[in-house]
Amino acid sequence: MLTSDARGVYLIAATPFRETGELDLDGLDRLIDWYLGKGVDGLTILGQLGEAPKLTHGEALTVARRVLARVRAPVVVGVSSPGYASLVELTRAVMEAGAAGVMIAPPGTLRGDDAILAYCREVAERIGEAVPWVLQDFPLAGGPPMSASLVRRIADACPNMVVLKHEDWPGLDKITAIRRQEAEGARRLSILCGHGGIMLPHELFRGADGAMTGFSYPEMLVGVCRLAREGRHEEMLDLYDAYLPLVRYEQQPGLGLAVRKYVLWKRGALPTPALRAPAPKLSAETRAEVDWLLARLERRLGG
Amino acid sequence: MLTSDARGVYLIAATPFRETGELDLDGLDRLIDWYLGKGVDGLTILGQLGEAPKLTHGEALTVARRVLARVRAPVVVGVSSPGYASLVELTRAVMEAGAAGVMIAPPGTLRGDDAILAYCREVAERIGEAVPWVLQDFPLAGGPPMSASLVRRIADACPNMVVLKHEDWPGLDKITAIRRQEAEGARRLSILCGHGGIMLPHELFRGADGAMTGFSYPEMLVGVCRLAREGRHEEMLDLYDAYLPLVRYEQQPGLGLAVRKYVLWKRGALPTPALRAPAPKLSAETRAEVDWLLARLERRLGG
Amino acid sequence: MLTSDARGVYLIAATPFRETGELDLDGLDRLIDWYLGKGVDGLTILGQLGEAPKLTHGEALTVARRVLARVRAPVVVGVSSPGYASLVELTRAVMEAGAAGVMIAPPGTLRGDDAILAYCREVAERIGEAVPWVLQDFPLAGGPPMSASLVRRIADACPNMVVLKHEDWPGLDKITAIRRQEAEGARRLSILCGHGGIMLPHELFRGADGAMTGFSYPEMLVGVCRLAREGRHEEMLDLYDAYLPLVRYEQQPGLGLAVRKYVLWKRGALPTPALRAPAPKLSAETRAEVDWLLARLERRLGG
């Protein structure tokens, strides 16, 4: 079960589709194995980057059960939904199937700290105190703003909220503020960082515990988290900086996931680079640029 | 089948729930009968105000089939979804079950006229030219802005788009502009107006064909549309103005649906005023105010 | 000086321009006299509806001094600005010229309760504790959301914040919550309501002290506030409902101010209906509709 000791890389998994748009479950098996082979500590499935909103409820369950049956590492499952009924139903199903916890993003329509807190309290109660959950803080994707003090209030109200998925931007001082609150008595949370990893080394430096994002070279995320833990900060940045041109290219809103799937496909981790429609298409120019960035990366790593 | 000759009231139907949150299908039967008894020309189900986003895919199908099996009047079904696959699947299912057409809202993430047009073209092609559809234009609920000239481009590109659900605000001059375009050669669309009916008489005056909204006194919408058609404009406003205090109270974003269900319950059209969670709750003060408005309305109508 | 005892109508004044776009100071004199002749308790100038963002700093000062020199009733001056320097400079100038207080809207870019509170605290300190101010709460115009509990925190931190300009929507339960807080010990604020008056009678019923908005028939606002104070609630609604069709028409975002100036011009209160560019233009159809609404209003009032 997920606890506030979670650390390392909980990779956000892509969802493989055939060119025709159907789920590719064999491809999913192979992708999951490939991720685990890169040394990740856990997986997060059915997030935005797993194209969860484009799956039917039945497909979501199929994906979750397939992954949970295959994997012994902890798996977090995204269960956000406009209605509590669906959210709770999916939560129960995946927890029974062996999920380590669930991930919930408060809707962007909530207005003000009190409303966000009330939503979290209600959701936490409905899924039940036995289910650990990840609070997703992603204003860039339309989520409501959450200050460090609000995170503390949510943590106080919801003992089963154990991980903060931190994607605020800018957000470094927020991590510092949360850790300072904890030093002064607040309950400790695991902080795992998203947003494509664009600020990862600095987030770790501020006290984050790891990454929860989906970069196409998971081994970089793994290496950076390990070097941070060992206090080898210059080496951490040396490693990270080699990948930064690609991290930055994958961070492009909307387009980024298509770039990521293209890279995963080129690396042999996906049978096709297909996204489920509607989705942006990579132009020939974009593919050429990504090829160029990959060639430079391989050269730099090889050197 | 829905055509561009659609006119009158296509009432947006509420979805009845028990206090525990389950669908109430018997209540649905009775509500539908009640609506039809008020003289509406058609129904629109599974819209935002039908709490569609809080239904599972299976529940949505159940609601649609139940209504379609019961009703001979034309029924439009909301099928908007983040993924084309779900949208097409639901469209096929409800058209087979006898729907008159489907309603689609372009997502608010589309940026610029060309992107909105491309989305509509793609969606129209995927559902197939045999399926007539309603284009929902509702910027207040997060939809992208659509000018009169963009509506024309969409109409040109999508021959099966036959109705514009107009909810732009302000939007009167847009109706005038669309009708003017049509006088100059553009394909004629049916324009049915939403936004709680807050501008309905003026929209009809500008050339709209009717209402597609969910006010708790459908008989007012029916009467206003009839008087507009007969050119009895002063009487139309006399009738409308009596209801305007309540129309305005039901228009409150977020809260309005809870008010509407409370009124429908008081009028005997719903077995409970329950919304599915998460949903705003009516305070004692709000209920007292609605009671007051209803008492005044009954007095004015009775006088 | 403005205090938390402020009540009645603090009318938001329009700013008269010539057809060529220049300020019309003689027209301003006459408009102000006309407002005062309608029985308003005070004025609010240089708000959004006074087209303040389209005035230069010098013009804003000219308008403020002209009005302050002419009027003995309390005048509130809008001083919101992206920079503290301009805000403080304008505040000092208008307070010296005799303003009763200033009005400040926290910028919509503030994220979360703590950031909004910090902004208010900073602003209150910079203008100085001797300057009473109005906190504008207008999410529809892009302001940040402020819950009742946040309003209380701001009131605690800023003793010179004496009036809440309430324009939240829905917002009735917020007024109730603020008054309940005060019953339990919070400092009492004056609550004056904006948003075109679209919910005014209900806001007064919930405990608001008056109106701070700019409807083209100020005598209605004055009458409604008086009847509310006298507890004559049915008469209050009778009066209000006669004007509601026009209130609703003036509430249209963006277009509403042009409608309002057109009505003020027709009533002889403005020498021209001109707005400063960029501004929406009234179509012939819109003017005809407003004429129609005015004719119906006059008939109803005369009957």
Place this chain on the structure above:
Amino acid sequence: MLTSDARGVYLIAATPFRETGELDLDGLDRLIDWYLGKGVDGLTILGQLGEAPKLTHGEALTVARRVLARVRAPVVVGVSSPGYASLVELTRAVMEAGAAGVMIAPPGTLRGDDAILAYCREVAERIGEAVPWVLQDFPLAGGPPMSASLVRRIADACPNMVVLKHEDWPGLDKITAIRRQEAEGARRLSILCGHGGIMLPHELFRGADGAMTGFSYPEMLVGVCRLAREGRHEEMLDLYDAYLPLVRYEQQPGLGLAVRKYVLWKRGALPTPALRAPAPKLSAETRAEVDWLLARLERRLGG
């Protein structure tokens, strides 16, 4: 005068303030000299990053005249304003003082392509055909979305619009689309890229003409543009990648400008790192991280 042949680096200039918040005009002289010493081709003043919204009209004029009197290189001046009157007044003043052109950002409240086009047409006419202008396309900062086809319509309608300041994100395919339109007959525009330079080398690769942004190492922007022009693309990326960790750190919304001024101050280009309030403050942790990034950069450049 600015033409569609503009290329290279039009650096967005910071505005120096004393710790007390006053303009520092001597500091401005020295900063401008420092920029020119780095080899930039032109300057852009009074942009968002020059904290223009926090200057009074008088201060803005003072800054513009000071820079224009000092510099022979082309200077573009930001003149965006909520009212045409201020925009035109500032435009006239700076053109008389020797500006090469002005920069205008359509307001984010414009809804739909037609409204954006109408705004541009009106603005272009009001400033007069003799004044060349830069169209700022920055949706991230709240501007409206502009597709390649809309840019073409604006270019057709406004012959004096000669430069597109491109800051859309993702935006690479848009540059490609604009260049393709031009190959098919559209009028050629200069495309200068902003957004902190986060995609600069790829934007140049797609056909952009240069940079219009404010990175704290202008020599990098200059070098990258030169190498792109010479077709030395690997060297371009080698140079760029060395700075990317800092580019990425300066790109943080809101905070980035404070980081940039801190770096400029550390490099001796600014007498203080002060921003005018309200502005974010750099925490000790942030300053330490920037110091670390600078040390690594110097080492990498020196190596």
